[in-house]
Amino acid sequence: MSSQNILFVASEVAGFAKTGGLADVAAALPRALAQLGHRVAVVMPYHRAVRFGKHPAEPTPHVLSVPVGPRTLACRLFRGTLPKSDVPVFFVDAPEYFDRDDASAGRGLYQQTMPGGYKADYPDNAERFVFFSRAVMAAIPHIGFVPDVLHANDWQTGLIPVYVSEALRPQAAYSHVRTVFTIHNIAYQGMFSRGVMELTGLPGWLFNHSQLEYHGHLNFLKAGIVYADAVNTVSPTYSREIQTPEYGCGLEGLLGQVRYKLSGIVNGVDYGEWDPAHDTLIPARYDAESVFEQKPKNKAALQEQYHLPVDVTRPVLGMVARLVSQKGIDLVMSAAPGFLDLGCQLVFLGDGDREFHDQLQGLRDRHPDQVGIYLGFHEPLSHLVEAGSDLFLMPSRYEPSGLNQLYSLKYGTPPVVRATGGLADTIVNASEENIANSTGTGFSFHDYSAHALYETVKWALTLYRQRPDDFRKVVRNAMRQDWSWTRSAARYEELYQQLRR
Ligand code: ADP
Ligand code: GLC
16 A cells, blocks of 8 residues: 555643543554654644653744634744654644643543533633644644545534635645544544634634534534545444434434444554553563463552552452443442442542542442542553453443453453443453353443343353363453554554545
């Protein structure tokens, strides 16, 4: 396949700034595409986390003039490199928009903690990402290559396909540029008042129901879907689900109409970061041969870290998640008394909505010797939870792709998942039959109910305690699965190639 120039745009990139899986994808996919021989560059905001992060960025001589509404802002491009690659990352430096995240002060990349403890979006999010999208357009003549493909991700970059179509492609040098828009999560659409149109500099007549308008609002995600040459989501099942009212969050009709350009590609894992055989963030490294000897050491370390009694015979259920309703925390809360009666320890690592923080805190306070919590973002600890738990809980209400279940496979920690989205596409339920034919890699259920979750965990524990050989078979089988990016990146490559034709 011929090599292409790919400009990848995202609001967060692992190694620099991260709230969830989007960042993991935005780091790993460009790296994998570069390995396939493409010329790739990444653009993201120069968040405070980048400024003070461990991977340095250098100022470039490029100063961009970026219009936002009636104002024009000057902003400098900074430049760094994706860790473990030669892929350049360009950072848009605009302190008034992006130099504000600070966990200790309750300020994240998109939200801030308000006096009552709840989280609210920044009031200027629309302006921040209109600015960012326009800055990306302004950056293109400066970054050293003309993109063949502009690959935008999620609502924050939803206007980029619009600008490409309205402003970039009309210029002869860019008439061949194609756009890909990836939906990582349709629940976040970037919906703003009509007045935001003024900031975009786009012609007012684009604000209509077939283009940028959604029930009187400007909808960034819709804009990306309407304008991109190709739209994809992060698993085949989710790409079908979002065409239904249950999962489409109001955009199901539109997605049905654009089915001809919609596809689903499951995320991969960056095994350079997530492999227990080489993971320096866990005390005992292991592979499929040594897992049963080494994993208990990680389990003991995990129990210690969470101030739980160290007892490697006790099953530990682990969970790492953004604490939002998507992740099925309500099911876990309802099923938790049952898990405790089954003699489990529960460990949680998460950050998110106040109500879930409070509920988890209450659970821990009632059962301090069986429940451990860490409420915050802690990357090293996320590796230890994967490595030290016996089962990983991921009973999501919906899950576009999910990465944690893939990490769990590799760490020999069978995930307990609800069969939706990417979870349905990546986990094979260890039913009696699938144990016999050696295909089971985890445990899954369909109904969104605490009962279904509880019964599934109970079955997993029956294997764990009474049929250890079968449980070990599932663990080994899980560890053998290969979800590396190579395969998924090849699918993106095909998508780019199709657009060229
Ligand atoms: P989502 O993108 O919906 O949050 P994914 O499973 O795709 O779900 O990816 C989540 C990513 O964020 C994983 O890399 C996970 O380890 C990480 N993560 C989530 N919450 C935390 C946390 N509190 N601390 C550290 N890492 C976290
Ligand atoms: C979103 C989804 C998650 C997916 C991630 C990266 O945050 O919730 O399922 O893995 O994006 O694509």
